[in-house]
Amino acid sequence: MSASFDVVVVGAGPGGIAGATVAAEAGLRVCLLDDNATPGGQIWREFRAQTARQYPHGSGFLYWTARLQRTDCDVWPGWQAIDRPAPGLIRLERNGEGRDIPYGKLILATGARERFLPFPGWTLPGVMGAGGLQALVKAGLDAQGKRVVVAGSGPLLLAVAAGLADAGARIVGIYEQARLTQLAGFGMTLLGQPSKLVEGARYRLKTLNAPYRTSSWVTRVEGQGRVESVTVTDGRKEWKLACDWLASGFHLVPNLELPRLLGCRVAGGYIAVDLLQQSSVPGVACVGELTGIGGVEKSLVEGQIAGWVAACREVEARALAPRLQRLRRFASQLDRAFALRPELRALAAAETLVCRCEDVTHAALEGCASWREAKLHTRCGMGACQGRVCGAAAEFLFGWEYSGLRPPVFPARVSTLAPEAEIPEPARP
Amino acid sequence: MKQRRPDRPHLSAEIWWHQAIPWIVAHIYGDLINDILTRVEREPSSKRTTEESARMRSKGFSITVNGQPVRVAEGTSVAAAMMMANEPCRFSVRREARAPFCGMGICMECRATVNGVPQQRTCQLVCTPEMEVVTG
Numbered sequence: 001m002s003a004s005f006d007v008v009v010v011g012a013g014p015g016g017i018a019g020a021t022v023a024a025e026a027g028l029r030v031c032l033l034d035d036n037a038t039p040g041g042q043i044w045r046e047f048r049a050q051t052a053r054q055y056p057h058g059s060g061f062l063y064w065t066a067r068l069q070r071t072d073c074d075v076w077p078g079w080q081a082i083d084r085p086a087p088g089l090i091r092l093e094r095n096g097e098g099r100d101i102p103y104g105k106l107i108l109a110t111g112a113r114e115r116f117l118p119f120p121g122w123t124l125p126g127v128m129g130a131g132g133l134q135a136l137v138k139a140g141l142d143a144q145g146k147r148v149v150v151a152g153s154g155p156l157l158l159a160v161a162a163g164l165a166d167a168g169a170r171i172v173g174i175y176e177q178a179r180l181t182q183l184a185g186f187g188m189t190l191l192g193q194p195s196k197l198v199e200g201a202r203y204r205l206k207t208l209n210a211p212y213r214t215s216s217w218v219t220r221v222e223g224q225g226r227v228e229s230v231t232v233t234d235g236r237k238e239w240k241l242a243c244d245w246l247a248s249g250f251h252l253v254p255n256l257e258l259p260r261l262l263g264c265r266v267a268g269g270y271i272a273v274d275l276l277q278q279s280s281v282p283g284v285a286c287v288g289e290l291t292g293i294g295g296v297e298k299s300l301v302e303g304q305i306a307g308w309v310a311a312c313r314e315v316e317a318r319a320l321a322p323r324l325q326r327l328r329r330f331a332s333q334l335d336r337a338f339a340l341r342p343e344l345r346a347l348a349a350a351e352t353l354v355c356r357c358e359d360v361t362h363a364a365l366e367g368c369a370s371w372r373e374a375k376l377h378t379r380c381g382m383g384a385c386q387g388r389v390c391g392a393a394a395e396f397l398f399g400w401e402y403s404g405l406r407p408p409v410f411p412a413r414v415s416t417l418a419p420e421a422e423i424p425e426p427a428r429p
Numbered sequence: 430m431k432q433r434r435p436d437r438p439h440l441s442a443e444i445w446w447h448q449a450i451p452w453i454v455a456h457i458y459g460d461l462i463n464d465i466l467t468r469v470e471r472e473p474s475s476k477r478t479t480e481e482s483a484r485m486r487s488k489g490f491s492i493t494v495n496g497q498p499v500r501v502a503e504g505t506s507v508a509a510a511m512m513m514a515n516e517p518c519r520f521s522v523r524r525e526a527r528a529p530f531c532g533m534g535i536c537m538e539c540r541a542t543v544n545g546v547p548q549q550r551t552c553q554l555v556c557t558p559e560m561e562v563v564t565g
Contacts, residue, residue, distance in 0.1 A: 035534060037555050042533060046504070096546075113535050125517060125528030132532030136552070139532075140505025141512055225526060255535070356530070357537060359522040384537035384548075389530075411537075411548075 004102035005031040005074070007310045008090055009109060010081045010258060013041020015288030015299035015306075016109035017064050022307025023107070024071035031101065032068075033076040033092065035410075039065070041111055042131060043296050046138035056159075056199055057296055064300070081258055082408035082416070091408070091416070098416030105283045107306045108259050108271075109299070112289035114156075114249035115392045117340075118354050118362065119347040121221030122248070130160040130249035137167045144168035147243040149230045151175040151218045153338045154251035155200070161210065162203035164247070171210035172243050175232050177217040177250070178338050186337030189330070219347060221246055235343060251338045253392045254290045256402075257409040275321050276314065277306040285309060294331030301327055345397055354397070355390040357383020362397075371400040384411055492560040507551035507562055508532070508539040518551060519565050541565065 005028075009020040012034035020032040032039070040047055044061045052058035068075070076092075083091040085100060092099045114129040121127065128136065130152055137143050146169045150161045153176060161171050176183070190196050204212065216234045221227055230241050254270055265272045265280035270292050277285040285306035288299035301324050308317035348354060350363040358379040368374040371394060374381065380394065381387030386409070387394075387402070394400050408417060489502040494514035501510050508529040511518055517526035518539045530538040534553045542563040543549040551562070 036553060045533075113531065113533065116531075116536075123521070123525060123527065125526055128529065129531050129533075132530060135532035136506070136509050136512065136529055139509045139552070140502050140556075141509035226528075356521070356527070359525070384540065385535060388535045 003029070004104075005029045006104045007031070007107060007307075008033070008101060008103040008105075009107040010034075010090075011041065011109035011111055011288070012036070012039035012075065012077070013109055013111050013288060013299060014043060014060070014064065014296045015111075015303035016041070016107065017068055018300045018303030019107040019109060019285070019287055019307040019310070020073050020075075020303075021064065021068045021071055022304050023310045024068075024073035026307070026311030026313060028311055030071075030073045031076060031103075032073055033079040033081065035078065035080040037077055039068075039075060039077060041109075042135065045135055056202070060296060060300070080410050080412075082410045082412045084262055084407075093408075093410075093412045093416045096413050096416070098413070105310045106262070106285070107277075107303070107310065108262075108264075108279075108284065108286045108290060109288045109303060110255040110258050110290060112252040112254045112293055113388065114152075115251055115253045115396070116248070116389050117152075117250050117344055117347060117393050117396065118352050118390075119218060119220055120349050120352050121223070121227075123353055123356055124221055124223055124227050125225070126223070126227030126244060127221055127246045127248060130154075130247040131156055131252075132249070133245060133247040134160045134163050137164060137169075142168075145170065146245055147172050148245045148247055149173055149175070149218070149232070149241055149243045150247045151177075151216075151230070151232070152247075152249045152251075153177045153340065154249065155334070155338075156249060156252070158200060158203040158207070158212070160247055162206040165206045165210075169245075171207050172241050173210050173232070174207065174212045175216040175218065176212070176214045177341055177344060178214060179341075180214040182337050182339070183214060186333055189333050193330070217341075217344060217347075218246065218248060250340060250344075251334075252289060252293045254293070255388075256290065257386070257388075257405060259284070259286055259290060260405050261407055261409055275305075275324065276309045276317055277302050278309065292328055292331035293334055294327050295334075298324075298327035298331060340396060348397065354393060355380040355383060357385050357390075360390075365394070365398065368398075371395075371403055374398075374400070375404065386410075490556075490558040492556050492558070492562060494562045495564055501556045505556045507541070507543060507549070507554045507556055507560070509552075510556050511539070511541065511551060511562060511564075517564050 007023045007028050007030045009016045009032045012032050020030050024030040047061045052061050079092045079094045082093050085091050090101050114131050148164055148169045149172045150157050161174050165171055219233050220231050222229050230246050259271050263281050271286040271290045273286050273291050277287050279286045287302035287306045301320050305317045305320050348362040352362050354362050360378045360380040364378045365374050381390050391402050491498045494511050494516050499510050499514045518541045519527050527538045530536045539551040540548050541551050
């Protein structure tokens with residue numbers, strides 16, 4: 001059996017790295033784990049020390065990874081946290097190998113995923129998440145010459161379009177569902193943070209050949225076996241665009257599965273935490289997107305606070321509170337600016353699949369009254385993704401509250417779930 | 430006695446800003462400010478990165494996807510390789526072809542059989558030389 005740790009940090013994005021670094025620097029035995037092959041999370045995905053400078057946020061990545069490397073923190077890439085079989089024990093899996101790790105405190109930094117909404121044709125190969133396509137391109141997918149429509153909602157769209165243009169793709173258009181007035185209000189708040197304005201402007205600069213339209217969204221995707229065209233509307237008229245890929249994501253939703261499993265209280269879609277990042281469960285801190293979608297800066301500050309608190313250094317943690325409050329305000333402004341318009345609820349046709357794992361149609365879900373009923377009657381959310389895609393969609397489409405989470409929070413092998421169990425020999429007559 | 434001014438100057442300045450800001454910001458998301466910035470700076474990075482990725486692939490290695498060889502650069506994910514081979518990752522309950530979707534390990538659409546092990550999330554798996562990947 002492996003060693004125990006004072007602090008286990010789940011998720012090696014900016015929040016997790018900052019938390020692990022600060023706690024390890026304070027002398028604690030820290031384990032930082034992530035299900036990806038390399039640390040960095042989504043925003044620092046595939047950053048390399050030699051090339052990081054040319055990316056936005058690259059200097060932050062270099063600073064924090066260098067600081068992390070100087071500590072004695074154990075970094076475990078490729079490990080997925082799947083369960084907490086007993087208090088103070090976390091169960092992990094990698095390539096079918098299971099491991100139970102005793103811990104003193106937990107820092108959860110599981111980040112966020114994109115919110116996906118169903119529309120006719122969204123299951124065709126070539127339709128991807130916006131951040132999803134960016135991640136695939138960073139992971140070696142050749143985008144050279146591909147015609148890409150970027151659509152959905154959120155500040156990510158511009159960053160994705162810029163990244164794709166850099167990789168040689170031809171951006172056909174960028175379609176943001178939020179209204180210009182909503183965005184203008186948000187932009188107003190950005191004037192206090194010129195670095196974010198400059199970042200946005202730089203992204204736009206790289207995609208000047210493509211239109212950026214607000215109050216516009218994709219209504220359907222057509223093609224034989226793969227994406228051939230995308231139909232976009234502004235609510236009054238529709239137009240069809242020929243393309244190879246559609247990158248579509250509707251802002252972000254936090255990965256609440258693990259904190260929910262531990263019993264952390266959820267309020268307004270996020271984990272409720274105090275100014276020291278502590279959740280309602282003693283010894284469990286939640287940082288980053290889990291407590292509000294606010295980006296890398298908020299994650300770094302929250303991670304540091306959680307790290308200081310784990311090391312019982314509350315004074316240092318409290319010193320960061322003023323910055324934290326400003327960043328949390330920014331997070332709630334983001335949510336308001338990119339709030340989804342009600343028209344998007346009508347996108348899915350009766351035969352459009354809502355649950356991609358179990359192929360459950362919108363029509364099948366219409367008769368259900370709750371998420372639980374939908375699961376029982378249609379198997380919606382019961383497939384391999386465990387409702388990670390359709391759960392957030394159903395919440396928006398039908399107003400259902402997510403319920404019924406059970407371990408493991410990720411598909412795992414039986415041998416991982418019951419390491420000591422012996423499979424009885426079948427009785428022979 | 431000195432009379433109090435009815436209108437404090439800093440207050441009116443504030444009101445002016447609040448009216449002007451939405452207008453300014455509208456153009457940040459439009460093209461105006463960007464047009465100005467275009468003249469200020471242009472980053473030539475796009476050409477460099479695509480050339481770089483082509484070079485990386487040429488000195489990479491091959492894997493097979495459904496028996497067909499695919500050349501990949503070191504560090505390429507199996508999901509990216511399957512997309513480049515134009516092969517679906519899996520077939521759904523209704524036998525629809527599915528390809529990578531979320532790109533970050535949560536949607537499970539990119540599950541395929543890798544070196545004989547079924548149900549692997551290919552977007553979280555890095556290609557290794559002579560890897561054999563099969564749809565489904």
